Amino acid sequence: MKYGMVYFIGLAVALAGAAMVSACSHTPGNPETAPKDALSRQTRVPGDYLVTLAEGADVKVIADLYGRFGIKGTKDLGHNIFLVTLTEDPGPAKMEELRGEDARVKAVQPNFVYRFNGSGNPQ
Amino acid sequence: MKTKTLLCTILIIVLTGVVLAFSNSISAELSTQFNPTAAKYVPGEVLVKFKPHATAQIRLATVASQRHSVLANLNQPGWVHLKIGAGQSVDQALAAYQNDPSVEYVQPNYIYHLAAVPNDTQYGQLWAFKNTGQTISNAITQPPLSPVYSMNNPGTPGFDINIEKAWDHITDCSSVVVAVVDSGVNYNQEDLAGNMWNGGSTYPNHGYNFVNNNNDPMDLTGHGTHVAGIIGAAGNNAKGTTGVCWKASIMAVRVGDTSGPTTANIIQGINFAVTHGAKVINMSFGSSVFDQGFSDAITTAQSADVILVVSAGNEEANNDNVTTPTYPCNFPQPNLICVAALDQNFQLAGFSNYGSTSVDIGAPGTNILSAWAGTEGLITDSLTSGWTFSTTTSGGWVNKTLSVNGIPIPFLVDPGTYPTGQYNNNTDDRAYKSFNLAGVNVALLQAGVAINVMSGDYFRIGYSSGGGDPFVGGIIDGVTGVATYPILIPVAGDISDCISANCSIGFQLQSNSSLTDLGVAITGFSIETLTLNATSYNTINGTSMASPEVAGLATMLRAHNPQYTYADVVNSIKQGGRAVASLAGKTTTGKAIDVMSSLAYINPPTGLTATVK
Numbered sequence: 001m002k003y004g005m006v007y008f009i010g011l012a013v014a015l016a017g018a019a020m021v022s023a024c025s026h027t028p029g030n031p032e033t034a035p036k037d038a039l040s041r042q043t044r045v046p047g048d049y050l051v052t053l054a055e056g057a058d059v060k061v062i063a064d065l066y067g068r069f070g071i072k073g074t075k076d077l078g079h080n081i082f083l084v085t086l087t088e089d090p091g092p093a094k095m096e097e098l099r100g101e102d103a104r105v106k107a108v109q110p111n112f113v114y115r116f117n118g119s120g121n122p123q
Numbered sequence: 124m125k126t127k128t129l130l131c132t133i134l135i136i137v138l139t140g141v142v143l144a145f146s147n148s149i150s151a152e153l154s155t156q157f158n159p160t161a162a163k164y165v166p167g168e169v170l171v172k173f174k175p176h177a178t179a180q181i182r183l184a185t186v187a188s189q190r191h192s193v194l195a196n197l198n199q200p201g202w203v204h205l206k207i208g209a210g211q212s213v214d215q216a217l218a219a220y221q222n223d224p225s226v227e228y229v230q231p232n233y234i235y236h237l238a239a240v241p242n243d244t245q246y247g248q249l250w251a252f253k254n255t256g257q258t259i260s261n262a263i264t265q266p267p268l269s270p271v272y273s274m275n276n277p278g279t280p281g282f283d284i285n286i287e288k289a290w291d292h293i294t295d296c297s298s299v300v301v302a303v304v305d306s307g308v309n310y311n312q313e314d315l316a317g318n319m320w321n322g323g324s325t326y327p328n329h330g331y332n333f334v335n336n337n338n339d340p341m342d343l344t345g346h347g348t349h350v351a352g353i354i355g356a357a358g359n360n361a362k363g364t365t366g367v368c369w370k371a372s373i374m375a376v377r378v379g380d381t382s383g384p385t386t387a388n389i390i391q392g393i394n395f396a397v398t399h400g401a402k403v404i405n406m407s408f409g410s411s412v413f414d415q416g417f418s419d420a421i422t423t424a425q426s427a428d429v430i431l432v433v434s435a436g437n438e439e440a441n442n443d444n445v446t447t448p449t450y451p452c453n454f455p456q457p458n459l460i461c462v463a464a465l466d467q468n469f470q471l472a473g474f475s476n477y478g479s480t481s482v483d484i485g486a487p488g489t490n491i492l493s494a495w496a497g498t499e500g501l502i503t504d505s506l507t508s509g510w511t512f513s514t515t516t517s518g519g520w521v522n523k524t525l526s527v528n529g530i531p532i533p534f535l536v537d538p539g540t541y542p543t544g545q546y547n548n549n550t551d552d553r554a555y556k557s558f559n560l561a562g563v564n565v566a567l568l569q570a571g572v573a574i575n576v577m578s579g580d581y582f583r584i585g586y587s588s589g590g591g592d593p594f595v596g597g598i599i600d601g602v603t604g605v606a607t608y609p610i611l612i613p614v615a616g617d618i619s620d621c622i623s624a625n626c627s628i629g630f631q632l633q634s635n636s637s638l639t640d641l642g643v644a645i646t647g648f649s650i651e652t653l654t655l656n657a658t659s660y661n662t663i664n665g666t667s668m669a670s671p672e673v674a675g676l677a678t679m680l681r682a683h684n685p686q687y688t689y690a691d692v693v694n695s696i697k698q699g700g701r702a703v704a705s706l707a708g709k710t711t712t713g714k715a716i717d718v719m720s721s722l723a724y725i726n727p728p729t730g731l732t733a734t735v736k
Contacts, residue, residue, distance in 0.1 A: 050387060112385065112417075116346045118664070
């Protein structure tokens with residue numbers, strides 16, 4: 001089901017190249033709208049973080065620390081780890097910086113995206 | 124000094140004796156297990172070897188005295204094939220000849236059988252299990268994200284995992300739960316339905332779905348079903364393929380869909396598997412990013428004596444290289460085995476990752492036939508007709524043929540002057556068309572899209588299962604699955620919410636009153652579909668396919684040796700492997716798996732103590 005993505009990305013990149021060349025000769029393209037950025041595979045889920053609390057820490061520390069970014073949801077994954085979904089994504093560096101300010105949070109990391117390692121013919 | 128030396132010698136002999144005695148007891152036990160214990164022989168017959176001095180007359184007289192008759196001479200000095208008298212047992216005949224001074228040896232006429240070969244209809248295509256140099260049908264013509272590599276189809280006879288001999292000893296691994304942490308499993312597939320984990324009334328669908336947080340881990344891609352089939356497709360059922368294990372207990376743990384698994388789902392998946400009794404977990408996916416949460420879950424599994432088998436990755440990369448690591452392969456826990464892929468000539472597959480310190484062993488991973496979730500379809504659209512266009516200004520979307528690398532290709536573009544003009548200010552341009560998706564279970568939209576819109580302007584993709592303009596009603600972002608740039612199209616492009624006979628798919632370019640840009644061009648429009656069924660199979664490539672062969676072996680080893688720890692299993696797999704030239708310096712062992720050798724491998728006794736008085 002996912003094998004056509006190679007074609008999808010390939011075409012998009014080719015087109016992006018053509019469009020960007022054209023853009024340079026006419027109107028400055030908005031860097032934020034570079035197709036390559038939009039179509040490249042994400043290595044993490046935007047706004048999702050795994051927060052590991054220190055032993056005995058109350059879950060409300062998550063809201064205390066990261067509530068400023070708008071908490072859309074919190075899910076207990078067990079072993080003191082919580083999946084936290086934020087409305088506004090401050091980025092892993094900022095999340096880690098804030099973690100360092102509160103010992104009740106043991107660790108924070110992105111919710112990474114993996115890829116399956118199988119591939120075949122388009123059916 | 125002499126006294127001391129002698130004492131040491133005695134001690135060594137005593138200790139050696141203890142160890143040998145221990146080893147012998149293990150060997151005897153294993154020997155019993157491996158013997159065809161139901162001593163199968165032909166009733167009423169024995170084979171006798173006469174001593175050299177026994178003349179022909181003596182032999183005939185001896186046979187006659189027992190009221191036996193000669194069935195045949197065996198063209199081997201002294202040996203004859205005898206029919207024993209009515210009412211006599213083979214045991215009685217053996218006893219009689221053992222006491223005869225003219226007889227050197229007597230034995231039953233044993234019945235031998237060929238190595239177990241299942242009757243599954245497509246068994247001949249499973250080169251990984253029996254490489255006869257056969258040509259694999261439907262071989263992969265499109266390599267994964269890598270340059271073209273040698274297919275080696277057909278390959279070399281004998282380059283397989285040496286499993287048929289092992290099947291003489293064990294085919295039923297169902298005493299050990301093996302978890303497929305993947306895209307789910309089509310638990311209704313004809314070769315898997317009978318080999319799924321019994322999750323009781325709490326998990327009636329044989330596992331859990333962490334993507335949708337429910338107890339239905341149905342596979343909507345095929346990947347997990349393929350993996351499950353390699354481990355434990357029902358063997359000798361006259362259908363499809365067979366797995367490493369003919370009987371199995373497969374736990375389906377769905378952690379990803381077309382867009383891949385996430386850390387959160389993987390952690391939950393591993394913990395679920397461990398908590399519910401899985402002793403082997405297969406994970407055929409990877410990423411280049413170190414992931415502490417994932418690593419911790421593997422350590423948790425280790426403490427529960429669970430072994431994890433993972434794929435090395437398909438990037439042709441050296442996982443040892445600090446710039447190209449692959450996880451979970453590179454995690455250091457000892458309960459983890461990382462597997463590279465071999466082709467039909469036992470060459471490292473062109474796409475396979477490797478690593479002399481990170482990848483443990485190789486297994487077949489090209490042109491692997493196994494179960495699949497259903498039938499795949501492809502709906503294409505040339506973008507030349509049938510589209511409805513609207514605009515609030517002028518121009519808007521049009522069909523247009525553009526030249527890409529000198530090749531004319533049809534596009535939908537906005538504006539019509541793309542890529543030399545600019546779209547209008549304050550416009551709302553839409554293009555949409557309806558497609559019949561009735562009856563399918565999964566629909567995946569794919570298109571090549573080049574986008575040049577200014578900040579504050581939007582390109583959107585929308586769909587509506589009710590047909591018509593998918594952007595009508597103002598419910599756009601999120602509600603109808605519309606993506607807005609720069610978030611744009613999800614990589615997976617899953618539009619399964621739109622499955623109906625009248626699924627309308629559309630594109631929108633909406634601008635404000637400020638600057639404009641070149642606009643949007645769309646081509647390569649298609650919808651991939653999957654319709655679940657119970658009879659599909661597929662041939663695919665990947666280290667994803669090599670990993671479950673090892674997971675199947677681990678399951679078999681644990682079923683055959685219930686006392687084995689994860690360390691025993693890992694040791695048996697590595698020590699029992701077969702040296703392969705293409706893996707030398709590419710894996711920690713330089714070996715491919717060898718099922719029979721691993722099954723026969725005797726782990727050294729541990730925890731042995733001896734008291735010397």
